[in-house]
Amino acid sequence: MKSLFNRIIPITLALTCSLLAQAEDLTQLKQGFIVDELFIFMHAGAGTNYKILGSINAGSEIKITGQSEKDYSEIIDTKGKKAWVETKYITDNPGLRFVVADLNGKITSASDFSSQLDGEVNALKSTIANLQRTNKQLISKADKLQETLTSTSDKLKGQDTNIKKEWFFNGAIVLGFGLILGLVLPRLFSRRRTNMDNWQ
Numbered sequence: 768m769k770s771l772f773n774r775i776i777p778i779t780l781a782l783t784c785s786l787l788a789q790a791e792d793l794t795q796l797k798q799g800f801i802v803d804e805l806f807i808f809m810h811a812g813a814g815t816n817y818k819i820l821g822s823i824n825a826g827s828e829i830k831i832t833g834q835s836e837k838d839y840s841e842i843i844d845t846k847g848k849k850a851w852v853e854t855k856y857i858t859d860n861p862g863l864r865f866v867v868a869d870l871n872g873k874i875t876s877a878s879d880f881s882s883q884l885d886g887e888v889n890a891l892k893s894t895i896a897n898l899q900r901t902n903k904q905l906i907s908k909a910d911k912l913q914e915t916l917t918s919t920s921d922k923l924k925g926q927d928t929n930i931k932k933e934w935f936f937n938g939a940i941v942l943g944f945g946l947i948l949g950l951v952l953p954r955l956f957s958r959r960r961t962n963m964d965n966w967q
């Protein structure tokens with residue numbers, strides 16, 4: 768049991784190291800694309816005399832290992848399979864499929880952004896309409912307050928005039944009584960004296 772365990776550990780470590788090395792190699796590979804032909808065959812080696820491993824569609828994304836021979840280059844497809852294809856079918860530029868997909872993504876994003884802007888514009892329009900209604904209500908209240916203020920001011924002016932008139936009439940009455948008393952009392956006193964003088 769122990770010897771079996773001792774055999775498994777080195778094998779597991781070796782496999783892990785191999786997978787890590789392959790993953791590291793994949794990250795260092797150059798990115799490329801298959802040109803926009805219908806499809807091309809992938810071979811096991813650099814030439815048509817090697818076994819066909821399958822085909823790869825136009826516009827497919829690939830990794831370029833950097834190995835080239837007899838106008839063939841080694842690639843790794845999206846499934847991780849290594850194969851050789853004619854170098855003339857490899858390009859650095861993405862195919863139409865990727866360009867169209869990218870443009871469709873941008874159009875969708877722009878459409879979403881436009882919808883979001885439309886929503887914000889509608890919300891702003893609603894806010895403006897609410898503010899306009901509130902403004903009309905405030906103007907109406909201000910007009911009513913102005914009317915009340917004008918009416919109160921007119922009433923105060925009328926009361927002021929009435930108070931002045933009342934003071935004027937009261938002053939005239941007091942003046943009249945004063946004149947009457949000023950004229951009548953001296954005569955009364957003068958008559959009494961005359962009568963008293965006659966009695967003596």
